[in-house]
Structures are given as C-alpha cells and as structure tokens.
Amino acid sequence: MKVLNQLIEGVSSLRLTVFCLAAALVLVFAGTLAQVRFGLYLVQDEYFQSWFVWWQAPAGNFTLPVFPGGHLIGAVLLGNLIAAHIRRFSWAWKKIGIQLTHLGLIIMLAGGLATDLFSVHSFMRIKEGGNSNYSEDSMKMEFAVIDQTDPETEQVTAVPGERLASGGTITHESLPFQLAVRGFYQNSKLGMIGQGGTSVPAASQGTGQRVSVTAAARATRMNDRDSMSAVLEIIPVKGGDSLGTWLVSDALAAPQNFEFGGRRWSLQLRPARYYKPYSLTLLDFTHETYPGTQIPKNFSSKVNLSDLEVDDSRQVLIFMNHPLRYRGDTYYQSGFEPDNSGTILQVVRNPSYQAPYVACVIVSIGLIYQFLFHLIGFSRRKKTATAP
Amino acid sequence: MNRLVPYLVLFLAALWIGASWMYPKTDPGEFDLSAFNRIPVLAGGRIKPMDTVARTSLLILRGKQTLRLPEGGKLSASRWLADVLFHPAKADAYPVFAVANQEVLGMFGFPQADKKYCTYDELKPHLAKITEEGRLAADMESAKRTPFQAAIFNLGNSIQLYQRLKSSIHQEGTAGFGKEIDTYAKAVAAGAANPGDGSGALDSDRLALLRAAVSRYERQSQFSYLMVVAPPAGGGEDDWLTTGAALMRVKSPDQIPASVSALADMGDAFRANDPAKFSKVTREYAGLLNIEHPEWAGRTSYELRFNQMEPFYHSMVLYVGAFLLACLSWLVCPKGLRKTAFLLLLLALAVHSFGMFSRMYLQGRPPVTNLYSSAIFVGWGAVALGLVLEHLYRDGIGSASSGMVGFITLIIAHHLGSSGDTLEMMQAVLDSNIWLATHVVVITAGYSAMFLAGFLAIAYVVLGLFTRLLTRESARKLTGMVYGIVCFATLFSFVGTVLGGIWADQSWGRFWGWDPKENGALLIVLWCALILHARWGGFIRQRGIMAMAIFGNAITAFSWFGVNMLGVGLHSYGFMDKAFPWLVAFIIFQVVLILLTRLPSKCWRSFREALPRDVTAAGFECQKGA
Numbered sequence A: 001m002k003v004l005n006q007l008i009e010g011v012s013s014l015r016l017t018v019f020c021l022a023a024a025l026v027l028v029f030a031g032t033l034a035q036v037r038f039g040l041y042l043v044q045d046e047y048f049q050s051w052f053v054w055w056q057a058p059a060g061n062f063t064l065p066v067f068p069g070g071h072l073i074g075a076v077l078l079g080n081l082i083a084a085h086i087r088r089f090s091w092a093w094k095k096i097g098i099q100l101t102h103l104g105l106i107i108m109l110a111g112g113l114a115t116d117l118f119s120v121h122s123f124m125r126i127k128e129g130g131n132s133n134y135s136e137d138s139m140k141m142e143f144a145v146i147d148q149t150d151p152e153t154e155q156v157t158a159v160p161g162e163r164l165a166s167g168g169t170i171t172h173e174s175l176p177f178q179l180a181v182r183g184f185y186q187n188s189k190l191g192m193i194g195q196g197g198t199s200v201p202a203a204s205q206g207t208g209q210r211v212s213v214t215a216a217a218r219a220t221r222m223n224d225r226d227s228m229s230a231v232l233e234i235i236p237v238k239g240g241d242s243l244g245t246w247l248v249s250d251a252l253a254a255p256q257n258f259e260f261g262g263r264r265w266s267l268q269l270r271p272a273r274y275y276k277p278y279s280l281t282l283l284d285f286t287h288e289t290y291p292g293t294q295i296p297k298n299f300s301s302k303v304n305l306s307d308l309e310v311d312d313s314r315q316v317l318i319f320m321n322h323p324l325r326y327r328g329d330t331y332y333q334s335g336f337e338p339d340n341s342g343t344i345l346q347v348v349r350n351p352s353y354q355a356p357y358v359a360c361v362i363v364s365i366g367l368i369y370q371f372l373f374h375l376i377g378f379s380r381r382k383k384t385a386t387a388p
Numbered sequence B: 001m002n003r004l005v006p007y008l009v010l011f012l013a014a015l016w017i018g019a020s021w022m023y024p025k026t027d028p029g030e031f032d033l034s035a036f037n038r039i040p041v042l043a044g045g046r047i048k049p050m051d052t053v054a055r056t057s058l059l060i061l062r063g064k065q066t067l068r069l070p071e072g073g074k075l076s077a078s079r080w081l082a083d084v085l086f087h088p089a090k091a092d093a094y095p096v097f098a099v100a101n102q103e104v105l106g107m108f109g110f111p112q113a114d115k116k117y118c119t120y121d122e123l124k125p126h127l128a129k130i131t132e133e134g135r136l137a138a139d140m141e142s143a144k145r146t147p148f149q150a151a152i153f154n155l156g157n158s159i160q161l162y163q164r165l166k167s168s169i170h171q172e173g174t175a176g177f178g179k180e181i182d183t184y185a186k187a188v189a190a191g192a193a194n195p196g197d198g199s200g201a202l203d204s205d206r207l208a209l210l211r212a213a214v215s216r217y218e219r220q221s222q223f224s225y226l227m228v229v230a231p232p233a234g235g236g237e238d239d240w241l242t243t244g245a246a247l248m249r250v251k252s253p254d255q256i257p258a259s260v261s262a263l264a265d266m267g268d269a270f271r272a273n274d275p276a277k278f279s280k281v282t283r284e285y286a287g288l289l290n291i292e293h294p295e296w297a298g299r300t301s302y303e304l305r306f307n308q309m310e311p312f313y314h315s316m317v318l319y320v321g322a323f324l325l326a327c328l329s330w331l332v333c334p335k336g337l338r339k340t341a342f343l344l345l346l347l348a349l350a351v352h353s354f355g356m357f358s359r360m361y362l363q364g365r366p367p368v369t370n371l372y373s374s375a376i377f378v379g380w381g382a383v384a385l386g387l388v389l390e391h392l393y394r395d396g397i398g399s400a401s402s403g404m405v406g407f408i409t410l411i412i413a414h415h416l417g418s419s420g421d422t423l424e425m426m427q428a429v430l431d432s433n434i435w436l437a438t439h440v441v442v443i444t445a446g447y448s449a450m451f452l453a454g455f456l457a458i459a460y461v462v463l464g465l466f467t468r469l470l471t472r473e474s475a476r477k478l479t480g481m482v483y484g485i486v487c488f489a490t491l492f493s494f495v496g497t498v499l500g501g502i503w504a505d506q507s508w509g510r511f512w513g514w515d516p517k518e519n520g521a522l523l524i525v526l527w528c529a530l531i532l533h534a535r536w537g538g539f540i541r542q543r544g545i546m547a548m549a550i551f552g553n554a555i556t557a558f559s560w561f562g563v564n565m566l567g568v569g570l571h572s573y574g575f576m577d578k579a580f581p582w583l584v585a586f587i588i589f590q591v592v593l594i595l596l597t598r599l600p601s602k603c604w605r606s607f608r609e610a611l612p613r614d615v616t617a618a619g620f621e622c623q624k625g626a
Helices: A002-011 A014-048 A070-088 A093-118 A161-165 A355-386 B002-019 B033-038 B050-062 B077-086 B102-107 B120-138 B147-166 B177-190 B204-223 B243-248 B258-271 B275-292 B294-309 B311-328 B334-363 B371-393 B397-419 B433-466 B472-507 B516-536 B542-565 B580-597 B620-625
Strands: A052-056 A063-068 A120-127 A131-147 A155-160 A177-185 A188-192 A211-215 A229-236 A245-249 A256-260 A263-289 A296-307 A312-319 A324-326 A329-336 A342-349 B040-043 B046-049 B066-068 B074-076 B095-099 B116-119
Touching: A002 A070, A014 A052, A014 A063, A014 A070, A014 B516, A063 A070, A070 A093, A093 A355, A120 A263, A131 A161, A155 A161, A155 A263, A161 A177, A161 A263, A177 A211, A211 A245, A229 A256, A229 A263, A245 A263, A263 A329, A263 A342, A296 A324, A296 A329, A296 A342, A312 A329, A355 B472, B002 B311, B002 B334, B033 B050, B033 B077, B033 B275, B033 B294, B040 B050, B040 B294, B046 B050, B046 B294, B050 B066, B050 B077, B050 B095, B050 B147, B050 B294, B050 B397, B066 B077, B074 B077, B077 B147, B077 B258, B095 B120, B095 B147, B102 B147, B116 B120, B120 B147, B177 B204, B177 B258, B204 B243, B243 B258, B258 B275, B275 B294, B294 B311, B294 B334, B311 B334, B311 B397, B334 B371, B334 B397, B371 B397, B371 B433, B371 B472, B371 B542, B397 B433, B397 B472, B433 B472, B433 B516, B433 B542, B433 B580, B472 B516, B472 B542, B516 B542, B542 B580
Parallel strands: none
Antiparallel strands: A052 A063, A120 A131, A120 A342, A131 A155, A131 A263, A177 A229, A188 A211, A229 A245, A256 A263, A263 A296, A296 A312, A324 A329, A329 A342, B040 B046, B066 B074, B095 B116
C-alpha cells in the first residue's frame, strides 16, 4: 500500500510536471534547430511524433534512444495532469481557474495525440472545367495495377509504396501474374540514356529501357519530397515466360501499358489516392495580385459539389482562410497549376479537429478567471494598504 | 517651485515634439519639393506620396534617408528622387550604392575599404558581371549564400530598383518630354496615312516616329517602378497606369492625361532649372489631385506629415532620457526625478502611440503586420505595462525598465525598417484582419510581457549586486511584479499560440505543424508554465524566479527573431543575417546575468547583512498568507 501511495504521489507530483515541461522545452528547441539540417517533415517524425529520439551511431548499424520523443513526453504529461486533477480536485473559488485551465490542457493534449494518429492530409488537383472524385496523399505512394480492358470502368489493384520497400513478390487473386521487386529507391533520380555518362537502362521493358535510375538522399527541404522508384519483374502465375522488368517511378507521369492474357493492363507508381463518394467540378479559378506587383492578393476556387448518394449539388467558393467542410473532409485553397489553369486544394480528414477549439475556450476562460481573481485580490490589498 | 520642475521638463519636451509637426518652409526662389513630396503615386501595390518612395528607395540603396555628397553638403531624399526621375544623368554621379563587402569592392578594382558608397557611373562598367554573379546567388537559398554572394545579390537588386526608378516617368535621355508627347499625340491623331496625295500611301516619316514612340512607351511601361498616372475622378486603385501605358491609349492631343502633361512640364522645368515654373506646375497638379481624389490625397498628405514627424525617433530619444532620469532618481532627488521620468515616459508613449495608430490608419490594418511593426508593438506594450507598474509601486524600477525596453525595441525597429517600405501589402494568406487583430496582437503582447519581466529581473540583479538600494521589502515587491507579469505573459502567450493554431487550421488545414515559428511560441508557453510550476512547487525562490525571468528574454528573442534566421518553414518572412551576431550577444548577456544571480549572498551589496533563512518567494500567494 505504501508503494502504491508513493507511486500515486510520484505520478501526480509537481516535480514530474516540471521535469516534463523542461524535457519538452529541450526537445522543441533541439527539434527546431534540427529542422535546418533535416527539414520539417523528417524532424516531425523523429522528434515530435515519436516515443524516443534515436541516435544513429556513425559507425555500425545500431541506434540508441537518447531523449524522450514528443509522444512520450506528451503522454507522461497527460497522465500527470489527469492524476493531479483527480488527486487535488477541490471545489474552491480560487481554484476554479486552475482546474479549468488543466481540464482544457487535457483535452488539447488528447486531441493532439488523436490528430497525430488519425488525421490524413492529401491534395486534390482539378483543372478548370474538369472534375475529380479523389485526393492524393502528399507523402505516401501506392503502386497500382489497373485492368483497362473495359473502357467504362477501371479495375484498380493497389499496394502501398512501403510494400515495395520490403522486396519479395506481390501476388493478388485479381492478377494473373505476380510482381517480383528487383529494385527499390526511396528517393531516386532518373536520367535519359545516351545523354552523357555510361548509364545502364533501368529495365528491359517500357519506359525503363530509355531511362536509368540512381538512388538519391532523402529530401529534406520544405518543398521537396522523395521521388520513389522501383523495378519490377512480371512473372505469369501459371508458368510461362517472364514479361521482363519494368521501371515504375513517381517521376514518370504516364502509366505504362502492356497486354497479357487477352487483357489490357497498366502499371503506375503514384501518390496514394483516397476516393470520395462525391465529386468536385472546378467552375472558375481566380488569382488576384495587388496592382502593379506580383504580390498575391487572393486565390479562390469556385467549385460545384455534387453528391449522388444524398442527392446534393451546390456551388461553393473556397478561398484563403475560408475552407469547405463536407462529410468529414475539409478543403483548403492551397495552390494552383501553372498559368492558373487549375487549382490545388488541400484535403484534410481530421476526426479531432474540434478539440483545440474547445480546449482553447476552456483554457482561456480558466486563465482569465485566475488572472482577474488575483488582480482583484491584489488591488483590494493595495487599497487597504494605502488607506490611512 | 521644485514641484513644478517635472512639468517644466515635460513642457520643453512637448515643444521639441511640436516643432517636428511644422512643415519646412520653401524659399520662393527654390523648387517647391514639399508639393512634389505630396503627389500620390502607386508603388508596391499601394498609393503613397512621392516622399515615401524617395525615403524608402534611398534607404534600400544607401541605408540612410538622406544623401551626403562627397563635395560636402546634404541632399534630401526628395531632391535626390527628383534628380533620378527628371535628370538621370546627374543622379548617376551621386554616391548612393552602399557596398560593404571587400571582395565585391575588390572585384570592381576599388581600394580595400570596409564600406564605400558607389555612384551608378562607377558601377556601370561592371553591370554584366554583377548580373551574372547575382543570378548565381539568386539560385541559392538565402541562408546558404556566402557574404560575397549576399552582397552582390543585394547590389544587383539595388541597381535594378535604381534603373526602374529612372524609367518611372520617361526613358532616360529624354530632353523635352512635353514637346515629345505633344508631337506624338498629334501624329496619332493624324494617323499614319499620308493625307497629301490622297493615294493612301503611308507617310514614312510619321510611321517611323510612331513606331519608335510606341516601342519606347512599351519598354517604359514594362520597366517603370512607379505608376504615376492617376485615373480620372471616380477611378479605383486598379486603374492607375504608367506613363507609357497611358500614352499608348491616347488617340488625340486632348486625351493626354493631366498627370502625364503635369509630370512632363515638371520635368522640363526641373531640367531647365526654372524653380518658379516647377513649383507652380507641381502645386497646381497637387491641387488637382486634391479635388479629383480627395481620399487618396488626404491619406498621402497624412503619410507625408507622419514621415516628417518621425514619431518613433522622437519617442526613442525620450525613452533614453526617461531611463537615465529614473536611474538617477535612485541616487539623488528621488521624488522629483522619478516624477520627471514618469511624465517623460507618458509623453513618449503618447508619441509612440500616435506613430502606431497612424500606421494603422494608413494601412487600414491592425498594428502588427510584419516584423518591423511587431518591434514597435512589443515596445509599446512593454512600456504601457511598465507604466502601470510604476503607477502602482512608484519606485522608479517600472520607469527604468520600460524606458530601456522602449528604447531597445525602437532601435530594433529602426534597423528592421531599412529594408524598404514598412507599410507593405500583405500576402494573401495573411490577409485577414480578424486574425491579425487577435492572434498576432495577443502573441506580440505576450512578447512585451516577457521582455518587461526579464528587464525587471535585470533591474533586480543590477540593483541587488552593485548597489545597496534593494531592501528586503523592495526585493519582495519586485519579485511580486515579476511574478505578476509572468502570469500575464503566460495568459497572452498561451491564448495567442492557440489562436495561431486555429488560424492555421482555417488556412492550412492543420492546427499544429511543428513549424519553427510555432515551436518558438510553444517554447515561450512552456517556459512560462515552467516558471509558474517551479515556483508553486517551491523549487525556486526569489533569485530563481529572477534567473528564469531573465532567461525568458533569451527565449523570447529566439522565438521572435531566431526562428526567422533559420530560414525554414512557412513563417520565415523576415530573414535577417545581419542581426544574428546581435542576437547571440544578447543571449550571452542574459546567460551572464543568470550566472550572476547564482553568486552567494555575501557578494550582493544589498543583501550583505545575512538574509534570514525564512525568506520565501514573494508574490500573490505569499501576500495572501500575510
């Protein structure tokens, strides 16, 4: 029992709070500096959205945890907060502000954790006059094998890009062939054969015959991202000759086609797609600048939203600071295609997006209450002190 | 009698401020540049007076708002601009390009020096080289450029700005612009067909003239830095034109816009060195715009007056004065000097506020829109808070701290302002007055509070260590002040950070993205929370609070400027490599002060008589028990 009491004491102690806050401070500072070298996204993964910060030994292949990561500190702080809340909770006027503040913080930390775990960011590109019913992930790739025999509907078989990294052979019941991974590049550079250098063709079939592929260092800059590539050999399931090796890459825009078993197939490594039960049509994209300058003044996309499932069709204007929220997705004006020929919308699906709003209101009320409570007390004392 | 002295000092200071409100008188025999200054033009997306164009351009090129001539004497920014616009050949011989890199100077074959002001004539032979090197530098991230590359890149930009300014009214080398446009308009009206023989053949001379003119106006229009042609009454901001564009629309002499003919006459009179005519045309044109566009003219007149008053310079001087007087009040004549310092601070804050609200009026925006205006607001907030403290405690410490913070922030603002027009237009994503007014203002007020708390703590260290002025009672009071201000900072930093998250959620689709500026704000919130919890837990006492408040200065400075210097993320809107050594020096200074707080009590002159053991951290809670 004594041990349990000590444990509860420790978990809910102010000392632990102070320790967590100090650790968070060090982590945030170190992470911010690390962003200069490793870029925003890599640091986000390794420092803030991880349980530990790992140190990679320069020689040898072992790694060591050197500091608690954002998730660990956040989780301990959350536990500490909840424990302290339960243990010290009391109804007293002078404590209400503190109680509210910490309740709000609990909601915020829990919401933040949920966002990290469950939110999905993607982009939807629509040309003016065109429409789209899917968005593309900005980080994740997928390898798609598409059966295009039927001109009306495509049959898509897709595996996540990471699946290719683990090598081996990919099989699926809908495919009459298997795909053996012969090469994988997290980030790569493609070059045209015959334009200097002694480059070897990346593959024996398709575009890969005219292109070479080399591995490149992971992208770290703000606007850069990895260009994934893989070389795959197509082998019929029921035996027979191999269809050769094929290069698929993020850098190759067009899918590559081939015929097998009397059907038309197409291969593509592309950003992972999220299909929606509704579609958006871009009616008009406008890009205004301040007179006589190139400084952007406003971007806006006028879209037509049409949802066949619930028979909803309406026009919506999406512009800076005015997103469209629909069926759990939120569409933000994010960018535009060259020559203003189309729009790029950021699509976010975040089930806990309301948590910060609620938390903010509760914490603000708590802090303001506490601040005013002390201020009034202070000025009262001041008055009695100066009174003759 | 003695009681009147503070008010007398206040009166004299107010007179000094009032003097700057007066327009400089123009001699009848000289060019009336005050009328020229008032003329509105469109540049950088907003309508501003010529005076602002002149001052900001010279500031970008030379780093100063006036031009010192090698043969002695000074040239005002507007006189320089008049030369650039109307008499470019003369302006080419003025030393306006500041080059502060030995390698660059060496490349041009100039003698080694730390800094040199080059003339355009001197740089002309090297233009190709500058363009080439500048292009190489432009392809690199600004953070990765060598000092040489940064210098050549800036010089290239300066030269481009200067060349564009020179073509803002007409092309270089134009002698009689009034006559030229008259001939042109007549030729347009007559058409290219030859009326003489009725054969329909083209008049080859007139055709050549028109061709040459159109290609000239086309080029001028593309290159011009300013849009000087105001639309007819009732037109909007989008209807401003360059002279070239306006002339290409002309079909007959009576269609030449009033702006074009007025500027042509001004230029011809200026070149002919005819001050009387120049002044007359300029005043008439300014008067015409007053009637046709009263709102724009009113705004530019106001901006001109604001420029001439230099409110931030004046309040900066007053802050220094008040700081010195407050310090002096601890040694001699405590009551009188403290009162004088307090009154001067009030005046300084009034002038500071005038400047800040004027900027808000001119821009039509909340007070903080860029790094420059954040410095102005941080100072304003800290001084206002410090004055409240001084009013409550009357011990000179509030005055001294706010004088110091006011002075330092305005010096910072002054240096940030040298990059050009500080009333620049807002990028689309920032174009939201609601969020600018809430998130940005609240978070910047948090910076103010952090700095005030930090400087109060510095006052504690300096007074405690080096003087005998800090008594047990005043040390306790000072700790209460710091604690209260840290509470205030916690409130503002937290609410401001969360509001920022909500704005980000509205515009970028994520509440929190671990962007450096967001991390910086989080660091401040965490630090405040750390101070408060460490105190509540009894882990720190009086000097611990002071040490932590001083380190708050370093964290706030990092969050305010340091993260912008990293050059990553969505918020890196104000990259300043020059400020980096200053930031490092500031942080080192804070660390030294923190180490000083660790000295044993016997080293503190104020606490030499051994402190009783039972002194706990002072503050609201402690007072409650009393």
